[in-house]
Amino acid sequence: MNGTWLLVALFALAYLGSILLKGRAIRGFGLPSGSEYLVIGFVLGAHVFAVIDRQLVAQFQPVVAMGMGWLSFRVGISYLSVGTRAIRVSRLLLGNLLSLLVTVGVAAVVFFVGRAFSFSVNDLGFLALGVGLIAADNTRHSVRWVAEQCGASGPTTELVGDLARCSALLPILGATLLFAVVPSDHVAGLPFALRVGFPLLLGIALGGVLLLLLGRELRKNESWGLLLGTCLMAAGACLQLGLSSIASLFILGLVLSFSKHRWDLKAMIAPTEQPVLLPMLLLAGASVNVQLPSAVLLLLLVAVVAKLALRVLFGALIVRRFVANRAVALCIGISQMSCGVVSVIISTGIAARSNSALGNALLLYTAACMLLGEAIGPAKLRQVLDEVDEISGNDSADHSESLAPESEMLKLRPGP
């Protein structure tokens, strides 16, 4: 397959994604985290049919980088609110505490188990932190998918939705550490703190500039140019330096979420998520490399088990405060196994940056977690919501708007 045909195929996939986003009748179609596209990418990739070979994937790295950056920006701008409802500070703290506990727990398990093998401390630390951060991700898509399918609404639905959304911060910011470990040769001499801090400062600075530019007058034709231009500049600068573009764009989006035009901006950007996400999942799937040392594969298996155990444990402990039923609290922990966009952008970015077995290991770990999460997460969540009586029967049109796609909710919002 040559580049042009792949590009057209990606456009077709993007088109499919845009269709799946629209219309209540077919929302909820497909798998919750979109892992089928990851699998399709893998099947088309070098390991199976080799339709999309490694050279072609490498050729599309700028497209992937732009796509991942845009998704990160999208996660950032919608981080503090669900639709037009602001997430409470207590929920933000709770979600991040959960992420932190899972990250530290999984990283610690991998690190200590990995010492039994012949890894260097640096490599082991890199891998442990990487899988820990990926383990912390809990995709909001999965929660929304279940809510769509079951017509669920209520405090528990809102709680799991908020926690899923809040889980994005730590993995994305934590990934700056991983990028800082493998910078380009040109910035390798810079202090580590600067390599970590630069993407964040750049995101704040460019976000501030964009806030000022868009904050005063939001004109239709200029807005897209300014948004795209700023995002591409942030992504391009970080990519050129070999630093974390996803952190930069996440922060940029986060800063922009304080704009007085934030609802308009979210309404502009929200419909782009699915069309960008699906092609990116396909390319991520094509990039997955399973030919890794057996020690690494074993460690990844340990990491998956650790994630499951810690999710159940910490999820249950924390959520019990909000949900009286202990069995339900345990199930909520399992339902948080679902992961998606954040894990994919982190692991794809690091795999492309490091171009090593460790980077590939993170991508493989993401794929494994996505598939496992897909298998057990939504089913458990449905069970939870059923237990707490938040499923309103089969009438999916009746459910609350609390987790409906933002593009739709924002249209309903009265003007400022």
Next chain:
Amino acid sequence: MSSAVGTSKTLSTRLIQLGALLCIALLIHVVTRIVPQLPGGSTSTVLALGFLLLAGTLMSEVLETVGLPHLTGYILAGMIGGPYIGHWVDHQAVKQLAPASTLALCLIALGGGAELKMAMLIQVARSLAWATLLQSSLVWVIASLAFLALSHFMPFTAEFSMIQLCGVAFLWGVIAITRSPSAALGILAQTRAKGPLATFSLAFVMLSDVVVVTLLAIALVIARPLVVGEGGISLSDLSVLGHELLGSVAVGTTLGLILAIYLRLIRRQFLLVLLAIGFSLTEALHYIQVEPLLTFLTAGFVVQNATKQGDSLLHEVDNISGTVFVVFFATAGADLDLPLLRTLWPIALTLCGVRAAATVLSAKIASRVADDVPVVKRFGFAPLISQAGFALGIGAVIARTIPQLGGAFQSMIIACVAINELIGPITLKYAFDKSGESDRGADQTWAELPSNHAA
């Protein structure tokens, strides 16, 4: 979306825009100094595209304060950031941005074709016919003679005989009658000009594409034996032209009908459809040797005039017009060969001056003969000064067809196009402003261009 339509921008807004421009210039300067270029250069392309988009948009806003058109801002941003001044966008990045630029041009052509309403064409048919005739003949002759007269000062013509010089001058004439539809559309989109001048401008520059492609083929048939010095005039070359023209119209009509059906039945995510079609079709059209610009122009024209989906198409294209213009013109600015312009500027400026004078003269005569309205009589030349990618494309075709001309001939074309690219948009905006057809302060919308308000 909340919009500032109709509001003028305050001084503080302008200062913020200027500050932002300086900030991003500083950022890209630092980044490109730390990491000058990476193997493959793909990451620098992302940075370059971001810079051109952002700097182009901001520069156009800042220059708006002194009355310059947005296109000039885009071009200047590209020039300043390009490989010869700021060195922030290198040659490799410019080369890698070529597909984006080609796609932008195709979308501009699609929008331009959709602007051409049959009723409007009939309305200005008389003006159009005279203007096309005189602009294509008189300007061709005068520009050719000027080239011939100045050929002594052009080192690359030293080896040519008089006959060969005549052939080269003849081809130069074709370059001179090439206009820039994208520049005219860009200015129309920014100024939202309405009235006879806007209608005439739009109709003429769009039609001139078809005329120039046809005349180029005829000129090549005549000039090639003169320059090469062997063989006779071969009419078989005209079959290539016929294939190209008919192929473009056929493919364009089919594409137009498909787009209309899509707009009628589905309409959803039309931007994605346009991007997919743009990328895949431009590749395919090059392969089957069909002119992409003409194809997209025809497609737009068919949607507007053969179906009821014209306004829908214009609305959809309008949604991306701002970004498309910035990408196209900022990349063109970065691509300008400034050192070459510095070397050739005296001759290039003279040739441009003669071309401009011939254009003004032809416009005056045509307007008088066609008995145009006063505003067209006065400013009818204004949309005809700009040259951009289309002229460079024509130059490339000539250089490819007659390799004996060498790179120097193409360099001269590039130098002249650079000058016209800078002067043309300013002239046209000035004409719209002076004629009172500009609707200043309004948010640009392609859908509300003069085709919908034909005088």
